[in-house]
Amino acid sequence: MNEMELKDGVAVVTGGAGGIGGAACLAFAKAAARIVVVDIDAEGAERTASEIRAMGGQAIATRADVSQSADVQAYVKRALDTFGRIDYFFNNAGTEGRVGPLAEYDEAVWDRVIGVNLKGMFLGLRHVLPVMIAQKKGAIVNTSSVAGTVGAPNLSAYSASKHGVLGLTRSAAGEVGKLGIRVNAVCPGPIETRMIRSLAGMSNPEDPDSVKRFNVGRNPMGRYGDPAEVARVVVFLCSDAASYVNGAAWVIDGGRAAI
Numbered sequence: 001m002n003e004m005e006l007k008d009g010v011a012v013v014t015g016g017a018g019g020i021g022g023a024a025c026l027a028f029a030k031a032a033a034r035i036v037v038v039d040i041d042a043e044g045a046e047r048t049a050s051e052i053r054a055m056g057g058q059a060i061a062t063r064a065d066v067s068q069s070a071d072v073q074a075y076v077k078r079a080l081d082t083f084g085r086i087d088y089f090f091n092n093a094g095t096e097g098r099v100g101p102l103a104e105y106d107e108a109v110w111d112r113v114i115g116v117n118l119k120g121m122f123l124g125l126r127h128v129l130p131v132m133i134a135q136k137k138g139a140i141v142n143t144s145s146v147a148g149t150v151g152a153p154n155l156s157a158y159s160a161s162k163h164g165v166l167g168l169t170r171s172a173a174g175e176v177g178k179l180g181i182r183v184n185a186v187c188p189g190p191i192e193t194r195m196i197r198s199l200a201g202m203s204n205p206e207d208p209d210s211v212k213r214f215n216v217g218r219n220p221m222g223r224y225g226d227p228a229e230v231a232r233v234v235v236f237l238c239s240d241a242a243s244y245v246n247g248a249a250w251v252i253d254g255g256r257a258a259i
């Protein structure tokens with residue numbers, strides 16, 4: 001038995017319409033899981049689910065705003081009604097907010113970033129954990145960021161939310177490890193998705209490409225990551241190959257945070 005195989009388990013992925021979450025849906029499908037694709041972008045979620053079905057896999061799509069308790073309860077119910085269990089949960093949906101100094105930061109943007117990135121993670125754990133506790137089995141990966149391990153000037157709400165995700169991850173891991181459930185986090189550095197392009201556009205609207213050149217120039221591997229490179233670590237963390245990995249924060253950044 002290949003320990004990286006997920007043995008027909010059921011994976012719920014938030015933010016699955018594209019980017020890192022979309023790549024994770026495909027990686028879960030390749031590892032033989034059945035997938036519930038969750039996103040606020042209903043069309044994008046359906047595109048990902050269709051792609052999996054076209055590969056011969058099983059997937060459904062469901063629209064949810066992860067910051068809303070009723071939506072989270074609804075995607076958990078949909079997963080259970082369709083597949084009967086939840087073995088893997090990639091708690092990943094996130095938003096970047098705005099780039100700007102803390103002294104001028106818009107309060108409504110702050111509330112939205114914390115609402116999606118931190119409360120959304122809490123709500124996911126709050127409603128998926130009871131399912132996994134009843135099963136006495138499960139693996140969860142929360143998406144933090146390198147900005148969850150060090151500060152990010154001009155991106156304070158985002159950085160604060162991602163620090164919070166690590167606090168939630170470690171607390172949850174301490175609570176449910178004895179119940180057969182592992183909870184870990186991934187901390188990606190710059191990954192080539194819509195979000196990193198949006199951040200570059202806000203940082204330097206006249207020359208967004210200069211932001212990438214700057215970041216790539218300081219990266220030991222000289223490039224941005226591909227979403228699939230995060231997705232593979234997520235599947236590994238959910239698999240039995242990571243059976244003693246719990247409460248960890250896996251940095252996936254080409255070595256940027258190491259220097």
Ligand SMILES: NC(=O)c1ccc[n+]([C@@H]2O[C@H](COP(=O)([O-])OP(=O)(O)OC[C@H]3O[C@@H](n4cnc5c(N)ncnc54)[C@H](O)[C@@H]3O)[C@@H](O)[C@H]2O)c1
Pocket residue numbers: 014015016017018019020021038039040041044064065066067092093094095116143144145146187188189190191192193194195196
């Ligand atoms: N791209 C990077 O460089 C990078 C680095 C570190 C961490 N991250 C984190 O990775 C995760 C995925 O980001 P990405 O880079 O793939 O960006 P992305 O914008 O491509 O994907 C984010 C997805 O989340 C969805 N989403 C946003 N708000 C939502 C909500 N309220 N409810 C449900 N779905 C919602 C979006 O529709 C989108 O499909 C985020 O948590 C992000 O903070 C990204």
